[in-house]
Amino acid sequence: MKENILIIGGGAAGMEAATQLQKMGLTPIIVEKSEHLGGHIAQWDRLFPAFHPAKDVVDQMLNQVKDVKTYLNTEVTDIQRNSDGFKAILSNNETIDAKAVILATGFDIFKAERKQEYGYGIYNNVMTSVELENFFRTGNDARINNPKKIGFVHCVGARDVKVCNTYCSKVCCTTALKQACEIKEVFPDAEVYTFYMDLRMFGPGYEDLYLKTQKDFDVKCVRGRVCEVSEDMDGKLVIKAEDTLFGKPLKMTLDVLVLMCSMEKNKSIDVIQQKLGVANNSDGFMQNKDMYLGMNGTAQDGVFVAGACTAPKSLPDTIGEARSVATQVFNYINSK
Amino acid sequence: MIIEGKQKIWADYQKDIPDDHYFYVRSCIRQAFWPGSEVTFLDITRNKLGKDFYENPYHTTCGGIAYHSDTIPQETAMTIIARQFALMKESGYENYVCSCITSFGCYTETLETWHEYPELEAKIRQYLWDSCKKEFAKPKYLAHASDIIYKFRFEIAKQMKFPLVNAKTGKPLKVVEHIGCHYSKMFPSKGFGGAEYPHVLVGMIEAWGGEVVDYPERRQCCGFGFRQYFVQANRGYSESNTHKKFESMEPYEPDLIITNCPGCPYFLDRWQYVIAEQTGKTYGKNGYGIPALTYEEVAGLVMGYDPWDLGLQMHQVAIEPLLEKMGIPYDPKQKYQGLNGKDLGQPMCPSCIKSV
Amino acid sequence: MDFGFCLSPSSHVKMDSVDLTTFNHLKETNPDINTCIACGSCTATCTAGNFTEMSFRRILLMLQRGKEEEAKKMIQRCMLCGKCTLVCPRGINIRKILLDITR
Numbered sequence: 180m181k182e183n184i185l186i187i188g189g190g191a192a193g194m195e196a197a198t199q200l201q202k203m204g205l206t207p208i209i210v211e212k213s214e215h216l217g218g219h220i221a222q223w224d225r226l227f228p229a230f231h232p233a234k235d236v237v238d239q240m241l242n243q244v245k246d247v248k249t250y251l252n253t254e255v256t257d258i259q260r261n262s263d264g265f266k267a268i269l270s271n272n273e274t275i276d277a278k279a280v281i282l283a284t285g286f287d288i289f290k291a292e293r294k295q296e297y298g299y300g301i302y303n304n305v306m307t308s309v310e311l312e313n314f315f316r317t318g319n320d321a322r323i324n325n326p327k328k329i330g331f332v333h334c335v336g337a338r339d340v341k342v343c344n345t346y347c348s349k350v351c352c353t354t355a356l357k358q359a360c361e362i363k364e365v366f367p368d369a370e371v372y373t374f375y376m377d378l379r380m381f382g383p384g385y386e387d388l389y390l391k392t393q394k395d396f397d398v399k400c401v402r403g404r405v406c407e408v409s410e411d412m413d414g415k416l417v418i419k420a421e422d423t424l425f426g427k428p429l430k431m432t433l434d435v436l437v438l439m440c441s442m443e444k445n446k447s448i449d450v451i452q453q454k455l456g457v458a459n460n461s462d463g464f465m466q467n468k469d470m471y472l473g474m475n476g477t478a479q480d481g482v483f484v485a486g487a488c489t490a491p492k493s494l495p496d497t498i499g500e501a502r503s504v505a506t507q508v509f510n511y512i513n514s515k
Numbered sequence: 516m517i518i519e520g521k522q523k524i525w526a527d528y529q530k531d532i533p534d535d536h537y538f539y540v541r542s543c544i545r546q547a548f549w550p551g552s553e554v555t556f557l558d559i560t561r562n563k564l565g566k567d568f569y570e571n572p573y574h575t576t577c578g579g580i581a582y583h584s585d586t587i588p589q590e591t592a593m594t595i596i597a598r599q600f601a602l603m604k605e606s607g608y609e610n611y612v613c614s615c616i617t618s619f620g621c622y623t624e625t626l627e628t629w630h631e632y633p634e635l636e637a638k639i640r641q642y643l644w645d646s647c648k649k650e651f652a653k654p655k656y657l658a659h660a661s662d663i664i665y666k667f668r669f670e671i672a673k674q675m676k677f678p679l680v681n682a683k684t685g686k687p688l689k690v691v692e693h694i695g696c697h698y699s700k701m702f703p704s705k706g707f708g709g710a711e712y713p714h715v716l717v718g719m720i721e722a723w724g725g726e727v728v729d730y731p732e733r734r735q736c737c738g739f740g741f742r743q744y745f746v747q748a749n750r751g752y753s754e755s756n757t758h759k760k761f762e763s764m765e766p767y768e769p770d771l772i773i774t775n776c777p778g779c780p781y782f783l784d785r786w787q788y789v790i791a792e793q794t795g796k797t798y799g800k801n802g803y804g805i806p807a808l809t810y811e812e813v814a815g816l817v818m819g820y821d822p823w824d825l826g827l828q829m830h831q832v833a834i835e836p837l838l839e840k841m842g843i844p845y846d847p848k849q850k851y852q853g854l855n856g857k858d859l860g861q862p863m864c865p866s867c868i869k870s871v
Numbered sequence: 872m873d874f875g876f877c878l879s880p881s882s883h884v885k886m887d888s889v890d891l892t893t894f895n896h897l898k899e900t901n902p903d904i905n906t907c908i909a910c911g912s913c914t915a916t917c918t919a920g921n922f923t924e925m926s927f928r929r930i931l932l933m934l935q936r937g938k939e940e941e942a943k944k945m946i947q948r949c950m951l952c953g954k955c956t957l958v959c960p961r962g963i964n965i966r967k968i969l970l971d972i973t974r
Contacts, residue, residue, distance in 0.1 A: 292520065295711040300520035378908075390961075393905040397898075399935070402909065409731040410516055412766050417731040422884060424909045425932045431886030751876040758878055792872050 181206050182512050185267055185277035187255055187448065190218020191240065191494055192486025192501045193283035198243040199505030205512060208275055209249040210267075212447065216241060216249065218285055220494060224315035227350075227357040228384035236494070255451050264481060278515070279481045279508050280455065282465060283501070286442035286487040289336030289344070297332065297438055302410045307335075308351065308439045311358055315365075326434035329362055330418060331355045331373040332405045337441035337491075338376065346462040348441035349491040352379045355439045356392040363396040371398045372431070374405045374420050382493065401429070408436060442491040455482050465489045475504040483508055516729060521712050528709035532666045533656050536567045538608035540599060542615030543576040545777040545809075551826025552811040553614055556660055559814055563674060564667055568612070571602045577613070579621040583741040590639065596625050597643040600651035611654035612663060616776035619659040620697025623705050626653060657705075659698060661775035661810050665707055665715045668722040676819035679725030679771070682842030687726040688770040691805075692716035693760075693783065695776025696736050716773050719810060723817045725771075732763035738786075739778035757786040761798045761805075768800070771837055772807040783807035788831045791867035802869045804832030816843060823849050828859075833870050847871075889937040897934070897971055903963040907931055913955035913965055919948040927955055927965050930972070946973055 182205050186193045189211030197207035215221060217240070223233040250269060257268040264278040291299035291307050299305045304322050308331075314320040333355055337348040352375065359371045378400065380386045392398045403420040411417050416433045444464045452465065457477045460466040465488045468476035475483050485504035486497040537560075541553055560566045578595035581587040603611055613619050629636035643649050664671070679688045694713045699706025708714025711734065720727050738756025743749045760783070774780040787804040791797050799805045807830070808816075815825045822843060827834040828850045838845050851859045864870050898904055907928065914926040925948035933942035946969055955965040 292523070295524060295709065298520075298711075300523070301517055301712070303517060389908075390906060394902055397905060407734060409733065410729065411731050414516075419883075422932070422936065425884065425929070425936055427882055427884050427936070429884040429886055429936075747875050749876070750874070751879045754876065755879040755881070759881065789874060790878070793874070793877060 182279075183208055183264075183275065183277040184279050184281060184508055184512075185210065185255075185265065185275055186281045186283055187451065188218070188283035188285055188445075188486075188488070189213075189216040189249065189251075190283065190285045190486065191220050191497045192285065192488075192504075193218075193281070194240045194244045195498050195501030196281055196283060196485055196505050196508075197247045198240070199502050200508060201244075201247060203505060203509045205509065207247050208277065209244070209247055210253050210255055210269060210275075211249065211251050212254045214252050216244065216251070219288075222309070222313065222316070224312050225357070225361070226494060227353045228382065228388040230357070230361075254447075258451055258454050260481075278512055279483060281483045281485055281504055281508065282448065282452065282455075282457065282477075282488050283485045283504075284445045284448040284452075284488045286491065287445045287447075289342070289348075289440040289443050291335060291438045291440050293342055294335055294339075294438070296407050297335065297405070297436070298408045298410070298416075299438060302408060302416055302436075303414060304416055304434060305408060305436045305438065308354055308358060308437055311362070311437050315358075315361055323435060326362075326366060326369055328370045328431070328433045329359075329366075329372070329435045329437065330405070330416075330431075330433045331359055331371070331437045331439060333373065333375040333378075333439050334404065335438040335440050336443070344441055344443065344462070346491070347379060349379070349381075350493050351439040351441060352377075353382070353385050353388065353493075355437075356380075356388055356398070358437065359398040360388075360392055360396045363398065371396070372433075373398060373400050374403055374418075375400060376402070376404055382495070403429070405436075442487055444488060448488075455479055457482055457484070460489070462490065475500065475507045481511065483511075521714075524712050525708045525714040525718075528704065528707060528714070530662075530705065530707065531656065532658050532662055533610045536608060537569070537610045537612045537658075537663070538603040538606060538654075539568045539570050539660070540574050540577070540611070540613045540618065541570070542613075542618065542777045543580060544781075545614060548777060548781045549809050549812065549826055549829060551815070551824065551829075552809045555815040555820060555825055556614070556664070556811045559671070559811070559818065560663060560667075563818065564670055566663075569606055569608055571606050574599055574602055577615070577618040577621050579615070579617040580741065582621065583617060584745060585742065590642065592621060593625050593628075593635075593639045594642045594646065596622060597639050597651045598647055598649060600653060601643065601647070601649035603654060604650070604652040609652070609655040610658070611656065612658050612660055614660045614777075616659060616695030617697045617778075619657070619705075620701055622654075622657055623702050626657065627702060629653070659715075659775065661698075661715050662707060664810055664814055665718050668719050671814055671818060672722045675723060675817045677817055677841045677843050679720060679723045679813075679817065679841070681770075681840050683840070687724055688840065689728050689767060690720045690725040691728045691730070691733075691764050691767075691769040691772040692720060693733075693737065693772055693774045693776075693779050693807075695774070695779055698775060716775055716810060719813070720773065723813070728764065728767045728769050730764045730767055732760045735760050735763075737776075737779040737782045739782050744778075744782075753782060754786050754789055757782050758790055761787070761790070764805075765798050769805055770840060771813070772805055773810055773813050774807060775810050780807045780809050784831050788865050788868050792865065795867055797868050799832070799836065801836075802867075803836050804868050806830060806832050806834050806837050816841065819843075821845070823852070831865075831870070832868070835871065884936045886936075889935070890939070891935065893939055893972070894934040897968065901964065901968050901971060903961070904931060904968060906961045906963060908961060910960060912958040912960065916954045916958045918950050918952050918954060923948040925949060927969065930969075934972070943973065 189209045200207040254270045267275045405420045458466045485500045578592040582592040699710040703710035738753040784807045919925040
């Protein structure tokens with residue numbers, strides 16, 4: 180049984196779905212717009228909750244898809260349904276015929292400059308969680324110059340009607356505490372503060388990470404959202420927040436402020452998504468059939484979804500969904 | 516500081532301002548606080564820039580001061596505003612320009628509320644008819660007077676005689692800008708540059724040769740707060756807000772503060788005297804304060820108006836050190852002479868802050 | 872000159888100038904104090920807390936926000952019954968810590 184399954188997106192979801200589909204005897208084809216497979220996770224240093232190197236996981240996944248037909252630097256420019264399934268036209272002018280389509284297009288990082296009060300792109304030492312992770316991976320960032328005080332702001336672009344994102348981005352709390360520990364590993368004498376609204380440590384081992392953050396790394400978690408950032412004469416950052424547990428506004432000077440940016444739907448797929456007739460949900464992510472038994476299905480026959488294109492998700496969530504979408508597609512092909 | 520980041524925001528928060536034919540309404544308190552400002556504004560726009568500004572003698576307060584002091588309900592304030600709009604319509608204008616920031620906030624709030632709740636607009640229309648037998652039209656454009664000076668800042672720069680530059684050293688003056696809260700905090704899209712990094716005064720400072728000071732408490736309110744100030748026992752809150760700003764800007768050694776609100780320059784000016792009396796501290800050099808001027812006064816100064824014609828003697832903080840820095844000639848003897856050389860009387864000298 | 876009003880002190884906690892000596896000293900012998908998650912069980916169950924402002928959760932915060940004197944005053948309400956230690960989900964030895972603060 181050699182049936183083509185078009186997978187749009189070569190991140191964790193796309194790669195894992197391809198791996199499983201190939202084992203099931205189907206022919207997955209990955210179309211990835213960037214120059215590499217692995218998506219966001221390939222740019223990550225270590226994974227929460229146990230500081231596992233991301234590269235280990237990504238390398239294993241890459242190894243599993245080495246025989247999968249893959250297009251890099253390629254986008255789907257048009258897609259149409261026909262009696263055999265779908266005909267997709269790629270940006271390299273090739274055409275792919277597929278029985279089913281999996282949207283595994285993942286997420287974009289919230290553009291931190293949209294929260295103007297935090298001064299990202301204006302104050303030198305305000306950076307994003309992605310940029311900090313890049314520092315952990317490469318050791319290079321001019322903004323991190325032996326800092327003595329570092330702050331993390333949770334929920335940047337999440338749980339915030341002002342940026343039209345009312346949802347929780349799920350992974351930023353755990354990521355913040357992971358990164359807080361890591362920055363303490365690099366600069367043990369630094370004071371590290373995180374400013375959270377609720378600490379959502381929902382997964383296995385996550386609460387242990389929280390305990391480790393407090394006990395072993397002496398990270399100070401302050402409940403309250405940072406409302407304003409400014410710069411003093413020395414280029415240091417002055418932040419204001421309320422310590423809501425203490426019931427008083429608080430002001431402090433920091434060397435570096437890290438913004439925990441939320442996930443938003445990857446909008447570069449909007450045109451194709453529209454052509455396939457897949458709607459968005461109220462959070463702006465793709466609408467799946469339902470969140471229980473139909474999480475991989477869409478309103479359109481033969482169009483499936485997996486990973487963070489439907490909601491913010493952790494890596495284990497995404498891998499789980501990728502495996503389940505493979506089963507759904509397998510059953511779909513067999514039922515034809 | 517990465518200036519490109521601010522420039523990007525400034526480019527995002529621009530608004531249309533018509534080129535000519537404006538209906539101008541005054542502020543109820545500015546004429547008492549800074550009597551030269553509105554006169555100078557009209558002189559610059561009418562006679563130096565050749566613009567048509569019409570003032571209807573029947574216009575009144577916008578009611579904002581009572582609305583913000585909780586003494587009249589919003590419907591009453593809206594009806595007063597509707598009457599102002601009716602005067603504009605009767606005068607044949609559709610571009611509405613107000614002198615006061617809180618008025619600008621009230622007009623914006625009213626128009627936005629009517630947009631969301633048309634039934635309220637209909638109700639106010641009826642109230643205005645019942646009370647005044649007038650009908651109003653909503654302005655096509657609403658602008659604050661500082662928006663107009665911002666729009667024509669480069670034209671003003673062309674006629675500039677004394678840029679915001681230290682005449683002796685040639686270095687730009689360090690200027691603090693302070694925006695009235697009601698300019699854009701309620702409706703960020705209605706102000707040039709938005710709410711976090713407003714460009715309206717920054718644009719003037721840059722166009723006229725000054726250097727903008729961005730200090731940690733820049734976004735902090737001056738503390739006027741209407742109710743806070745009007746009750747004497749509460750004035751400490753108002754003063755404390757201003758105090759916080761001065762403590763934060765002090766290390767930058769600003770030469771000048773420029774404002775676009777009726778209340779802010781008043782409090783940034785007068786509280787310096789009170790703080791000096793209470794704590795012995797002054798924020799300028801050699802026992803002087805930091806002059807807090809309106810944007811019209813600054814425009815007038817750079818264009819070469821006589822400082823006493825601009826009404827700068829009405830400031831508590833002595834203006835003379837700034838005039839000397841900018842190389843602006845002035846006659847000390849005329850400081851307290853009114854029109855026709857009438858003696859206005861001289862204020863008592865405060866004990867802790869230099870007044871001459 | 873009496874203006875009939877005066878400058879009000881800022882209500883901001885100025886974290887830059889908070890003296891953490893006592894808290895840091897306490898932390899050396901009681902690393903548990905970092906692990907509080909502000910659940911409030913200690914305060915809810917506190918014998919003294921039912922009649923006074925006594926709250927161990929707040930005491931820990933006070934020590935970290937420059938309100939050491941207030942914290943020490945509040946501790947005087949404690950009756951050392953040990954109920955707080957019994958209920959703490961993080962297993963913090965609260966009774967001992969209270970004793971250490973006053974020592």
